[in-house]
Amino acid sequence: MRIVVLAGGIGGARFLRGLKAAAPDADITVIGNTGDDIHLFGLKVCPDLDTVMYTLGGGINEEQGWGRTAETFQVKSELAEYGVGPDWFGLGDRDFATHIVRTQMLGAGYPLSAVTEALCARWQPGVRLLPMSDDRVETHVAITVEGERKAVHFQEYWVRLRASVDAHAVVPVGAEQAKPAPGVLEAIAAADVILFPPSNPVVSIGTILAVPGIREAIAEAGVPVVGLSPIVGDAPVRGMADKVLAAVGVESTATAVAQHYGSGLLDGWLVDGVDAAAVPEVEEAGIRCKAVPLMMTDVDAAAAMAREALALAEEVRA
Amino acid sequence: MRIVVLAGGIGGARFLRGLKAAAPDADITVIGNTGDDIHLFGLKVCPDLDTVMYTLGGGINEEQGWGRTAETFQVKSELAEYGVGPDWFGLGDRDFATHIVRTQMLGAGYPLSAVTEALCARWQPGVRLLPMSDDRVETHVAITVEGERKAVHFQEYWVRLRASVDAHAVVPVGAEQAKPAPGVLEAIAAADVILFPPSNPVVSIGTILAVPGIREAIAEAGVPVVGLSPIVGDAPVRGMADKVLAAVGVESTATAVAQHYGSGLLDGWLVDGVDAAAVPEVEEAGIRCKAVPLMMTDVDAAAAMAREALALAEEVRA
Numbered sequence: 001m002r003i004v005v006l007a008g009g010i011g012g013a014r015f016l017r018g019l020k021a022a023a024p025d026a027d028i029t030v031i032g033n034t035g036d037d038i039h040l041f042g043l044k045v046c047p048d049l050d051t052v053m054y055t056l057g058g059g060i061n062e063e064q065g066w067g068r069t070a071e072t073f074q075v076k077s078e079l080a081e082y083g084v085g086p087d088w089f090g091l092g093d094r095d096f097a098t099h100i101v102r103t104q105m106l107g108a109g110y111p112l113s114a115v116t117e118a119l120c121a122r123w124q125p126g127v128r129l130l131p132m133s134d135d136r137v138e139t140h141v142a143i144t145v146e147g148e149r150k151a152v153h154f155q156e157y158w159v160r161l162r163a164s165v166d167a168h169a170v171v172p173v174g175a176e177q178a179k180p181a182p183g184v185l186e187a188i189a190a191a192d193v194i195l196f197p198p199s200n201p202v203v204s205i206g207t208i209l210a211v212p213g214i215r216e217a218i219a220e221a222g223v224p225v226v227g228l229s230p231i232v233g234d235a236p237v238r239g240m241a242d243k244v245l246a247a248v249g250v251e252s253t254a255t256a257v258a259q260h261y262g263s264g265l266l267d268g269w270l271v272d273g274v275d276a277a278a279v280p281e282v283e284e285a286g287i288r289c290k291a292v293p294l295m296m297t298d299v300d301a302a303a304a305m306a307r308e309a310l311a312l313a314e315e316v317r318a
Numbered sequence: 319m320r321i322v323v324l325a326g327g328i329g330g331a332r333f334l335r336g337l338k339a340a341a342p343d344a345d346i347t348v349i350g351n352t353g354d355d356i357h358l359f360g361l362k363v364c365p366d367l368d369t370v371m372y373t374l375g376g377g378i379n380e381e382q383g384w385g386r387t388a389e390t391f392q393v394k395s396e397l398a399e400y401g402v403g404p405d406w407f408g409l410g411d412r413d414f415a416t417h418i419v420r421t422q423m424l425g426a427g428y429p430l431s432a433v434t435e436a437l438c439a440r441w442q443p444g445v446r447l448l449p450m451s452d453d454r455v456e457t458h459v460a461i462t463v464e465g466e467r468k469a470v471h472f473q474e475y476w477v478r479l480r481a482s483v484d485a486h487a488v489v490p491v492g493a494e495q496a497k498p499a500p501g502v503l504e505a506i507a508a509a510d511v512i513l514f515p516p517s518n519p520v521v522s523i524g525t526i527l528a529v530p531g532i533r534e535a536i537a538e539a540g541v542p543v544v545g546l547s548p549i550v551g552d553a554p555v556r557g558m559a560d561k562v563l564a565a566v567g568v569e570s571t572a573t574a575v576a577q578h579y580g581s582g583l584l585d586g587w588l589v590d591g592v593d594a595a596a597v598p599e600v601e602e603a604g605i606r607c608k609a610v611p612l613m614m615t616d617v618d619a620a621a622a623m624a625r626e627a628l629a630l631a632e633e634v635r636a
Contacts, residue, residue, distance in 0.1 A: 042422030074390050078415030082440050084422070093411045096418075097396030104360030104402070122400050 001026045003310075004191040005127075008033045008204025009048040010065035010238060011230060011296070013055035015197035018302025020056065020126055023310060028127040029187040031214070033199075034112065035132075035139035035172045035207035038155045040089055041079060043099040044106055047155070048204065049116055049131060050098060057123030059094075065238075068094040088160040113181040130187070132208045135178035139203050141247070142169040154203055163240035167247035170202055175210040180217075188217040193313045195306075196227035196266070198237060198294065201257050202244040209265075219265055224313035226268035227261060228305060229254035232294055233274045255281040263287050268312040270294060270305070288316050319344045321628075322509040323445075326351045326522025327366040328383035329548060329556060329614070331373035333515035336620025338374070338444055341628060346445040347505040349532070351517075352430065353450075353457035353490050353525035356473045358407055359397060361417040362424055365473070366522065367434055367449060368416060375441025377412075383556075386412040406478040431499040448505070450526045453496035457521055459565070460487040472521055481558035485565035488520055493528040498535075506535040511631045513624075514545035514584070516555060516612065519575050520562040527583075537583055542631035544586035545579060546623060547572035550612055551592045573599040581605050586630040588612060588623070606634050 003026050005016060016030060033048045047066065054060040054068060061067045071092035080087055091099070098119060105115040111134035120129055139154035143165045151171070157163060188194065199205050209215040218225060230241055231254045242252035250260045254271040255278040261269075263286030271278045272294035282289035290312055296302040321344050323334060334348060351366045365384065372378040372386060379385045389410035398405055409417070416437060423433040429452035438447055457472035461483045469489070475481060506512065517523050527533040536543055548559055549572045560570035568578045572589040573596040579587075581604030589596045590612035600607035608630055614620040 041418050042425050043418070072390060072392050072411070074411035075393065075415045075418065078412050079419065082415065082419050082437070084419050093390070093392035094396050096414070097393045097400065100359050100361070100393065100414075101397065101400050101402050107360050119400070 002187075002190055002192045003028045004187050004194045005030050006033075006194075006196055006199070006205050006208045007031070007048065007052055008197075008199030009036075009051040012048070012197045012199040012204065013052045013060070014065070014296045014302050015228065015306065016052060016127060017055055017299055018296065018304070019195070019306035021299055021303040022306035029183070029191075030127050030129045031132050031184055031187070031208055032129055033132060033204045033207050035137045035175070035203065036154045036158075037136075037138065038089070038153060040086065040091065040099075041084065043096070043103045045091070045099050046102065046112070046116075046131070049129065050095070052129055053120060053123045053125055056125030056127060057120075059123065068092055071095065086160065089155060111181070113183065128183075128187070130183050131181050132184065132214065133178040133211050134181045135174060137172050137174040137178050137207065137211070139207055140171045140173050141167045141244070142171070143167055158240070163243040167243055170206075170244050170247050172207045172210045175207065176212065178211045180211055180213050185213060185217050188214070188221050191221055191223055193223055193310065194218055194221060194225045195309055195313075196225070196261070198228040198230040198296075200230060200239060200241045200244065201250075201260060202241065202248055206248075215265065224267045224316040225265060226270070226309045226313045226316065227258070227266055228270045228294060228309060229257055229272065229275065231257055231275075232272040237295065254278045258282045258287050258289070259285050267316040268309075270308055270312060288312060320505075320508055320510045321346045322505050322512045323348050324512075324514050324517070324523050324526045325349070325366065325370055326515075326517030327354075327369040330366070330515045330517040330522065331370045331378070332383070332614045332620050333546065333624065334370060334445060335373055335617055336614065336622070337513070337624040339617055339621035340624035347501070347509075348445045348447045349450050349502055349505070349526055350447055351450060351522045351525050353455045353493070353521065354472045354476070355454075355456065356407070356471055358404065358409065358417075359402065361414070361421045363407075363409070363417050364420065364430070364434075364449070367447065368413070370447055371434075371438060371441045371443055374443030374445060375438075377441065386410055389413065404478070407473060429499070431501065446501070446505070448501050449499050450502065450532065451496040451529050452499045453492060455490050455492040455496050455525065455529070457525055458489045458491050459485045459562070460489070461485055476558070481561040485561050488524075488562050488565050490525045490528045493525065494530065496529045498529055498531050503531060503535045506532070506539050509539055509541055511541055511628065512536055512539060512543045513627055513631075514543070514579070516546040516548040516614075518548060518557060518559045518562065519568075519578060520559065520566055524566075533583065542585045542634040543583060544588070544627045544631045544634065545576070545584055546588045546612060546627060547575055547590065547593065549575055550590040555613065572596045576600045576605050576607070577603050585634040586627075588626055588630060606630060
């Protein structure tokens with residue numbers, strides 16, 4: 001079975017670990033969000049791709065869900081001694097090596113997709129990890145600071161400001177001009193099932209869908225497209241998805257997110273047990289819906305969710 | 319008193335520490351060798367400038383004479399996990415931060431002299447540290463490997479091969495086209511004394527002198543130019559200077575090195591006590607010479623050497 005998964009960071013990575021356990025023989029292609037990539041200290045950092053790679057490759061810091069295990073912070077503390085910022089982004093020494101290799105390869109002319117493949121040669125994530133695009137896309141968030149409206153990089157909004165101010169708009173800068181990375185459209189066209197993990201519908205999956213051609217390819221693939229709600233009981237399971245949902249005029253409910261994707265894209269939708277009341281609302285929107293436990297407390301829980309998603313896909317197909 | 323010092327790495331840095339102790343009120347400008355700079359992992363590494371900066375700024379690894387104290391090697395070990403080399407150059411985590419800041423600033427368009435000044439703002443070396451040039455100069459060494467003649471970067475010869483094969487030639491590639499960095503010629507013209515520490519006469523001081531204009535400015539400065547022999551008892555005090563001296567046809571003796579610089583450049587020359595017999599030979603070549611202890615066993619010993627050099631300069635002046 002060929003499965004294509006659109007993934008953001010922590011939620012996507014943990015779901016993928018469950019999916020690998022649930023479908024060990026599946027051929028999984030992950031289309032990773034690169035809209036939250038950022039240049040720090042002259043280095044290209046791809047937080048979502050790395051979170052997927054480290055999580056599936058056994059190098060993730062399990063506690064925090066991102067970054068490397070057994071991490072140290074000598075480089076960061078030295079950069080601070082030089083007065084070189086930003087200091088709000090937590091790059092560890094082990095993590096720095098990844099960004100150094102990536103930046104060196106990009107500088108040598110390799111596209112991000114080739115670089116990601118090279119990095120994965122070490123990590124052996126057990127999936128094919130593709131960036132959504134080799135072109136630069138950078139998610140900016142419009143906010144108001146001291147009465148003045150300005151746009152900040154998504155990471156600045158998310159990590160530095162911890163989404164503490166309202167977002168007026170979320171703009172994937174460069175997405176309109178971006179092309180899907182080599183293999184992305186081919187993987188979608190060849191997929192048997194397409195899954196949207198409980199990743200952020202705006203800044204993760206929404207950004208991937210903003211690359212011209214990807215949304216269309218998914219809609220036209222003619223295979224079940226099943227998503228899992230990142231909203232449980234009217235609040236995001238993790239992160240601050242409600243802030244960016246508000247910016248695009250979508251309520252923070254499992255139903256509203258399903259409607260946001262829409263029946264033109266989504267065939268099936270899993271909501272958590274506490275949102276069982278959403279099932280008829282979602283089905284009314286033309287999307288098959290089921291309520292199951294959606295808390296990824298461990299790999300087994302994530303695997304159970306993946307099995308439910310695949311089962312719903314088969315229901316839709318039939 | 320304005321002192322200009324031409325410096326390589328460890329020998330130059332330790333001498334400078336002694337000079338600062340010997341002449342605490344002097345205004346010292348250091349013209350640093352950049353011929354052994356190297357690009358590693360996409361980062362610009364300036365070993366000699368950093369050795370001077372770390373040594374005078376209190377951050378040096380005293381044991382080895384280069385690199386940072388309390389150093390760790392997480393980034394390096396991760397790069398090895400990625401199979402990215404070279405593995406023979408010992409970059410530590412703390413050291414990496416310096417190269418990251420430097421590379422970022424160079425990428426932003428700052429010349430190396432401005433970058434060096436910015437790095438020194440943290441280290442406060444107590445001297446004005448100038449790279450010999452903002453232009454790229456790279457010392458290559460011609461060697462024969464398995465019957466085939468080839469040129470390798472100086473660091474590859476020095477660090478990877480440990481000068482274990484004969485050098486046929488030493489070429490400061492790019493030197494002919496290089497211009498002295500801003501402030502270099504001005505510092506030489508304004509100097510009261512110019513010193514050549516016991517640095518490598520070929521790949522350190524020789525490379526600095528190979529930048530058009532620097533040798534001429536020193537010769538025409540009209541102030542005492544005093545050097546200290548890096549050769550004691552027919553062997554280099556540290557490093558493998560004999561290997562590169564042979565490549566330029568110079569014997570590894572205190573006398574031969576003085577003659578190599580020549581009386582057109584050098585006014586005074588200090589040799590070690592064990593080389594007292596060299597004194598008349600050097601003086602015959604028109605260079606004032608004195609035998610004094612030249613082993614930099616500690617800061618006091620280096621300070622005593624600096625005092626001797628300054629005293630010889632006054633003798634020459636009178």
